[in-house]
Structure formats: C-alpha cells, structure tokens
Amino acid sequence: MTVASGIAFPVMGHLLPFDLDGGLGMARRKSLAAQLLQAYQAGKKEKAAAAKRAEAELARQARAAEREAAARARREAREEREAAQAWVRAQKEKQAQQSAESRKAEQIVRDLEKRQAARAKELEQKRRADAREQAAAERQAKQQTVEALRQEAAERTADVEKRIEALASVLGARPGGLHGLRLQVEETLSDGDLDGFAVGVEAALGSIGYPAGIGGERRAAFAPESRELILEIELPAQAVIPSVMQYRFKASAPPSVVPQPRKEAECRALYRDLVARLALRAIDEAFAVTPPSLVDGVAFMGKVHAKDRATGQAIEPCLVSVRVSREGFDELVLDEPELDPVASLRYLNAIVSQHPYDLEPVPPVVTFDLTRYKIAPERDVVAGLDSRPDLVAMDPIDFEHLIRRLFEKIGLKSWVTQASRDDGIDAVAVNEEPLIGGLCIIQAKRTKNVVSAETVRSVAGIVNDKSASKGIVVTTAWFGKASWDFAPRNRVELIDGRHLKSLLLEHLGIDALIGLPKLPPGWQTRDLS
Incomplete structure (x- = not known):
C-alpha cells in the first residue's frame, strides 16, 4: 500500500513504512526492502508452509476421508457380507427348515403312503381271500346244486320206475x-x-x-x-x-x-x-x-x-x-x-x-242202474211255487223234490227216494265229473231248529255203508260247531239255510224266504228275508 511520504510493505502481515528520502533512509530502505523481501519470502514460505500444511492437512484429511471411506466401504462391505451371510444363513436356515419340513412332509406322505399301501394290500388280500372264499362257496354251491339236481333226476326217475312197477x-x-x-x-x-x-x-x-x-x-x-x-x-x-x-x-x-x-x-x-x-x-x-x-x-x-x-x-x-x-x-x-x-x-x-x-268205447254187457234204491216218481215243484216261497212252510215231499231239482241244475243226476225204508236218505245223486265224481247221499232237513250233530254223524255212517263218495245235509235251519268240525273229516258237506237260499236264487231264480222263529247265531235279518 502506498502513501504520500513513502511506501509501506507488508512484513509478516504488518505494514512497515519506508522512507524514500535520505541514505539512512536508503539503508533503511534496503533493510526495509530486505525485511520486506524477507518478510515477503517469510510470508511466502509461511504461505507455502501453510499451503503445504493445508495441502498436507487436505491430504491427511483426504487420506483420513479415504481411510474413513475405505473403512466405511469395508464396514459397509463387511455389513453387506454379514447381511449377505445372514441372508444366506437365513436362506440356508429357511431352506434347511423348508427341507426339514419337506422331509418331514415327505416322511409323513411316505408313512401315509406306506399305511395306505399296507391298507390297500390288506384290503386286496382280504378281497382276494373273500373272492377265493366266494369262489369256493360258489363252486361248492354249484357242486351242491349239480349234486342236488343229479339226485333230483335220480329220485324222479326212480319215482317214475316205481310208478311203472306199481302199474305192472x-x-x-x-x-x-x-x-x-x-x-x-x-x-x-x-x-x-x-x-x-x-x-x-x-x-x-x-x-x-x-x-x-x-x-x-x-x-x-x-x-x-x-x-x-x-x-x-x-x-x-x-x-x-x-x-x-x-x-x-x-x-x-x-x-x-x-x-x-x-x-x-x-x-x-x-x-x-x-x-x-x-x-x-x-x-x-x-x-x-x-x-x-x-x-x-x-x-x-x-x-x-x-x-x-x-x-x-x-x-x-x-x-x-x-x-x-x-x-x-x-x-x-x-x-x-x-x-x-x-x-x-x-x-x-x-x-x-x-x-x-x-278212449274208444265198446258196448257194455249190461246197463248199470240204481235198482237198490227205491226211487220215487219225479214231481215238478218249481212251477207251482209262489214268487217268494217260505221254505219252512213247504210240504216235506215238495221240499225234497225242490232239493233234487236244485242239484240237477247244479249238474248232478239226482233222484228222490221213497219215504219208506230209505235209511234216512231223502235223495241220491251222481256226479259224473272225472276223479271227483261218484254217488252222493242227500238228506234234506226242513226244520226250524238247529240240526243235531247226531244227524250229521248218521249221514256219515250211511255214506260209509253205501260206499258213496260223499254225503250232503241240506237244511232250512243251521248247524252247530260240532257238526261243522265233524263233517269235513267224514266226507259230509253241510248246506245251511242261508247257503241254500243263495243257491236257489243263483241256480233256480227262486228268491225264497226262511220263516224261522228266531235269528240263528251269526245270521243277519237279510239271510231270512
């Protein structure tokens, strides 16, 4: 910095005045200049040292920064490695856990498959055993069926041969x-x-x-x-x-x-x-x-x-x-x-x-008749009956002829016997049906009271005595339990009043009345009227 009286130089940061007038002044000026130079050089050195120091500091700081950056980088790298290692370990642990879980699951699946296989094998063995048993049972059943059929064939053949032998x-x-x-x-x-x-x-x-x-x-x-x-x-x-x-x-x-x-x-x-x-x-x-x-x-x-x-x-x-x-x-x-x-x-x-x-016929040597029965002359009583006759009030002979006419209409050949020495037989009939046909002994009881069991037993005795195929007791009244129990076992058929009434209506068109004084057991009013 310059001033009016001289020049001022900076020395070590301070301004020193320089007097341009005089020698001393000159010396002073040289010394000052030297000082200034020295001061300048010292300042420059100081600046250089400061710069160097600054540069060294910067270098140091740079190195420190580099070291710090390197350390940070190493730390980050280490952290990254550690993180990576941790991740890897975690992944490995996860994989190990997953692998363990997978192995466990696979083991469970294998165990389940083994159990299922064992179960399937057991079921298959059972199925095969059942199939063998069923096949054996079927074979046995088939064999038994075959044997039974063979036995049946032999027995039926033996029956045929026995039948032929009996005929011969x-x-x-x-x-x-x-x-x-x-x-x-x-x-x-x-x-x-x-x-x-x-x-x-x-x-x-x-x-x-x-x-x-x-x-x-x-x-x-x-x-x-x-x-x-x-x-x-x-x-x-x-x-x-x-x-x-x-x-x-x-x-x-x-x-x-x-x-x-x-x-x-x-x-x-x-x-x-x-x-x-x-x-x-x-x-x-x-x-x-x-x-x-x-x-x-x-x-x-x-x-x-x-x-x-x-x-x-x-x-x-x-x-x-x-x-x-x-x-x-x-x-x-x-x-x-x-x-x-x-x-x-x-x-x-x-x-x-x-x-x-x-069945080519030949003429018989004699015609068989019923000469041993005293047959009474036929009497047509149906034509003379009222529209609704009372069976109980009918003449006894007319009643017997009415019964004969009924059995003829049913399909039997019948005759009324004479009143004297008829052995209790009121009529005889012949059923010409094959196998079930034969002579029938008929007794007609026109009565208001129950027919006694003794009467039914008497007819059964006549059936046996006359070698008839069956006996029939017809009445306007009813039968007791003893008669109903006895008749089927002794070839006797019972026809009570209400059954007779329905047969007359069905076969002869006669809607008869039965004038009983009281209603028989089990009957209804319409059975009489």
Missing part, C-alpha cells in the same frame, strides 16, 4: 285174505236183503287197497234170477301212465333237470295192459268176496270218467266189458309171471277197446 304189478300184487271179506258180505244176507248184499259187495271191494291213483269207485248190483253180480269199476285216465321215460341232469347254463319223454306207442301199450290187469283183478276180487252158492258169474264193465276232446262234454266210455262164469275164470292162473292180461281177456271173450288210450 297191480295184478300180481293182489292182497290175500279176501275170503274174510266174504263173511262180511254173507252177513248182509241174514235177513234176505238182496239190496243190502250189493251194498255189502261194494263196501268189501271198496275196502281193498290199490296203488295211489289207480283204485276208483266200485258199483255193484245183483240179479238173483241169473245169479249174476253186475260190477262196474272206474278205470284211471290215461294220465296215470307217466309220460316221462326218465329224468336226466343237463349241464347247461343254468344246469337243470330235463325229462325224457316216453314214446307214445309205449304209453298206449302200458295203458292197454293196465286196463286189462285192473279188469282181471276186479273180477277176481268180486268172485273172492261173494259166496259161490249165490254168485255164479260176473257181468263186468270198466269205464273212465273223461272229457270229450271234440265237445268238452263229460263222457264215460266203457273200455272193457265181459261176462264170465266163476268156473271159466278159475281156469286163469293170474299169478303166472308170463300171463298176458290182454290175451286173457280175449280168452274170456271180453269186448276190449282197440284203442283204450284214445
């Missing part, structure tokens, strides 16, 4: 001891009752046992003037011959028992022989149960109850008829195994159907 032996297997029955028949002659003699013969013949399905109704009458017994028997129908030859087991799906049909020609031959055997046996039994002093011969007819295949009507064709004397019949050796029954009938000059299996 019907003549050779005649029962003995029939002369004991002759004594019973002879007892009926003690009072000279020839009608009772015929009834006794029927009862004796009816008591002789036959194989099932072969023995039929026997009807007998006696002609004292010719000393001839008229005998009519019911022959079995063609169905008695088994249409099956044998039964055999068929291993089909499903297995079964199949019949092997019998040839028609064989069926015809078997039936023809059976008819001949039954005819010879019946004649032999008739001679055996009758006294030779009374019966010299037998007029025999063998008939079949059947249906006409063309019309469907009931028919009774005669398949064999013959008149034979006791002497002539004794010539036959019926127990001879080689005896031909058909040839024996020809030997006796019998009239035999050429085609009995086809």
